[in-house]
Each structure stands twice: as structure tokens, then as C-alpha cells.
Amino acid sequence: MSSVLQDPDNTNWPDSGSELSRQELGRLIYASICQVDGPVLDEMRRIRDHAVVNNQAHNLRVALMHRCGWFVEWIEGPPDGIRALLERVALDPRHRSLRVVHESVGKPRLFKPWIGSIAQTTETTGEFARRVMALQERHQKGRGYEPASVWRSLCSPLPGHVEVAAANDGSYQRVMMMSAARTDAFDLLRWLSAHEQRAVVHRRFAGAARDALDVESDYLDLPQQAAAGRRLIVNARKGLAMGMTHAFLPDYAAVVILLDADAERNEHLLDRLLTACQHVHHQPVIVGLGADSWFSDSLRSTTEARGLRWHEARAVGPSSDMATLWWALKRILDALS
Numbered sequence: 001m002s003s004v005l006q007d008p009d010n011t012n013w014p015d016s017g018s019e020l021s022r023q024e025l026g027r028l029i030y031a032s033i034c035q036v037d038g039p040v041l042d043e044m045r046r047i048r049d050h051a052v053v054n055n056q057a058h059n060l061r062v063a064l065m066h067r068c069g070w071f072v073e074w075i076e077g078p079p080d081g082i083r084a085l086l087e088r089v090a091l092d093p094r095h096r097s098l099r100v101v102h103e104s105v106g107k108p109r110l111f112k113p114w115i116g117s118i119a120q121t122t123e124t125t126g127e128f129a130r131r132v133m134a135l136q137e138r139h140q141k142g143r144g145y146e147p148a149s150v151w152r153s154l155c156s157p158l159p160g161h162v163e164v165a166a167a168n169d170g171s172y173q174r175v176m177m178m179s180a181a182r183t184d185a186f187d188l189l190r191w192l193s194a195h196e197q198r199a200v201v202h203r204r205f206a207g208a209a210r211d212a213l214d215v216e217s218d219y220l221d222l223p224q225q226a227a228a229g230r231r232l233i234v235n236a237r238k239g240l241a242m243g244m245t246h247a248f249l250p251d252y253a254a255v256v257i258l259l260d261a262d263a264e265r266n267e268h269l270l271d272r273l274l275t276a277c278q279h280v281h282h283q284p285v286i287v288g289l290g291a292d293s294w295f296s297d298s299l300r301s302t303t304e305a306r307g308l309r310w311h312e313a314r315a316v317g318p319s320s321d322m323a324t325l326w327w328a329l330k331r332i333l334d335a336l337s
């Protein structure tokens with residue numbers, strides 16, 4: 001979870017044969033109260049260093065989140081291995097009161113032996129705890145949600161009470177945005193947040209390697225937009241190599257590339273995005289966004305050659321005008337919802 005070294009652009013996943021397996025396996029999510037004294041980030045690094053080696057040896061993949069004084073861990077792998085890890089982890093004094101909120105057999109989502117993340121939030125520990133209890137109760141009654149939905153309900157909840165939010169989870173339009181250059185997509189989200197007077201949520205994700213870069217990912221909820229609400233998630237380009245991005249890629253209806261005047265940058269990002277989609281067997285609509293002159297025929301043909309749909313949100317007017325960009329994009333996203 002350090003902020004230096006290693007190029008995370010590498011999208012080969014030697015631990016997974018570089019494609020997400022379609023074979024069913026065990027999935028378990030628990031939440032626990034963090035008992036770490038001192039910086040949690042440092043402790044998560046220590047957990048990671050151990051977990052990367054251990055999990056790989058047992059064919060387990062794990063995502064660990066810290067939020068609101070709680071840990072949430074999502075484990076995938078052979079059910080026996082999951083149970084053995086749970087028993088070991090339950091004895092760890094760095095947390096207490098483990099509550100299993102999901103357990104099932106089904107399709108995998110996690111590629112890497114370890115994914116870590118920390119979310120900044122203004123939510124209180126009590127509010128978070130209420131969501132944990134509600135999900136645990138649902139799970140115990142045999143009415144649990146899919147793991148990705150459970151994870152989101154805890155770690156990046158939709159607005160509203162847990163039950164209402166979770167019920168909306170499947171119908172919320174999720175759109176990922178990345179920019180071909182600079183931090184343009186983050187800037188657009190910030191502008192939109194001010195325009196809509198809704199707060200952006202900031203998150204940091206860590207790679208599975210000791211010296212992997214942290215990756216930022218911001219999101220903004222627009223519950224009044226699309227048929228049942230819309231979430232715009234901005235990822236850094238290097239986020240395309242992150243386990244967390246892969247885990248949630250199948251839930252995006254569309255991925256937006258904020259284009260640049262430099263055609264090479266556009267092609268490069270598009271190629272990486274299409275490769276990532278291929279690895280997770282997902283075919284979102286790809287939307288190019290930018291000034292009219294930044295579009296080229298090859299963007300469409302490259303996308304269509306890989307079996308995905310290409311839409312163009314062409315902003316007419318000054319390219320740096322956020323309002324112009326947003327209205328061009330919104331028109332396309334509304335048509336998709």
C-alpha cells in the first residue's frame with residue numbers, strides 16, 4: 001500500500017492464467033471490528049505481506065477493505081480452504097466480532113491473491129454496523145445477495161437504507177470513466193459534483209505486491225438520473241491493472257473514455273480496456289467522449305472488431321468546457337438506461 005515503485009500497468013495475471021476462470025468456487029464475506037492501534041494502513045501492509053504468500057499457496061483470492069473502524073474481507077476459493085482461513089483469521093487480535101454476511105458457491109470475481117482498499121467516509125461506525133447486522137440477518141435467513149452486491153452494500157453503499165439500497169443495486173446504472181490523458185475524468189467528476197451539489201467519494205486501492213502503487217478511484221451517485229439511479233466511477237488508467245477494477249468490471253453498463261487530442265493515447269487506453277473486458281468476459285458499451293476532432297474511425301473499428309459496441313459523445317464547442325462534455329455524455333447514458 002505504499003505510494004511508490006512498480007508499474008501496475010501490467011495486465012497479465014500469472015496467478016490466474018490471465019483469464020477469469022468460469023468454474024464455480026466458494027465465496028465468503030465477513031465483517032469484523034478493527035482493533036488496530038496506530039495506522040491501519042501499516043497494519044494492512046503487514047497483513048498483505050503474509051496473505052499474498054499464504055493465499056496463493058491455498059488457491060485463495062481475497063479482497064480486504066477497511067472502512068469506518070471495520071474490516072470487510074471477501075474470500076474466494078475452495079470451500080475447505082476458506083473455512084480454514086476463517087478459523088485462523090478469527091483468532092487474530094487485530095480484529096474481533098467476526099460476522100459472516102455471505103457464504104455461497106458460484107462464479108468467481110477476484111483475480112489476485114490479495115486486494116486491499118481503504119475508503120474515506122463521513123459515515124459513523126454505528127451506521128456501518130447497522131448495515132453489517134442487516135446483511136448478516138438476511139444471510140442467516142437464506143435471503144442474501146450476490147457477493148459483489150454485499151461488498152458494495154458495505155464498502156460503497158448506494159444512498160438510502162440498506163434494504164432499499166440493496167434492492168436497487170441491480171438496477172442502478174454503473175458507468176466507469178477513465179481519461180486517455182492527465183486527470184481529465186477526475187476533473188469532470190469534480191465539476192459534476194459541484195454542479196449537482198452531491199459529494200464525491202474518494203477511495204484508495206492497493207495492489208497485491210509489496211511495492212505496488214496505490215490507485216485512486218472516486219465515485220459520484222446521481223440517484224435522480226437514469227431509470228433507477230446512476231453511479232459514475234472514475235478510475236485512474238493504472239486502475240485497469242487492479243484486482244478491484246476487474247472484480248467490478250462485469251457490473252458496468254458502460255465504460256467511458258475521455259479522449260485526448262493525441263490519437264495514440266486514445267488507442268492505447270482503448271486497447272488496454274478491451275483486453276481487460278476480454279479477461280472478465282464482459283462486454284460493456286464503450287463510450288468515447290471528447291471534442292469532435294478527437295474521434296477517429298479506428299476507435300470504432302477496433303472496438304467493434306473485439307465484439308463490443310462503440311458510442312460517441314461528441315462535445316461541440318470548446319473541449320475544456322465541462323458542461324459541454326457532460327451534456328454530450330449524459331445524452332448517451334440516458335439513451336442506454
Ligand SMILES: Cc1cc2nc3c(=O)[nH]c(=O)nc-3n(C[C@H](O)[C@H](O)[C@H](O)COP(=O)(O)O)c2cc1C
Binds near residue numbers: 047071090
Ligand atoms: C482483517 C484481517 C484479514 C486477514 N486476512 C488474511 C488473509 O487473507 N490471508 C492470510 O494468510 N492471513 C490473513 N490475516 C492474518 C491472519 O489472521 C494471521 O495473522 C496470519 O495468517 C498468521 O498465520 P500463521 O500464524 O499461520 O503464520 C488477516 C488478518 C486480519 C486481521
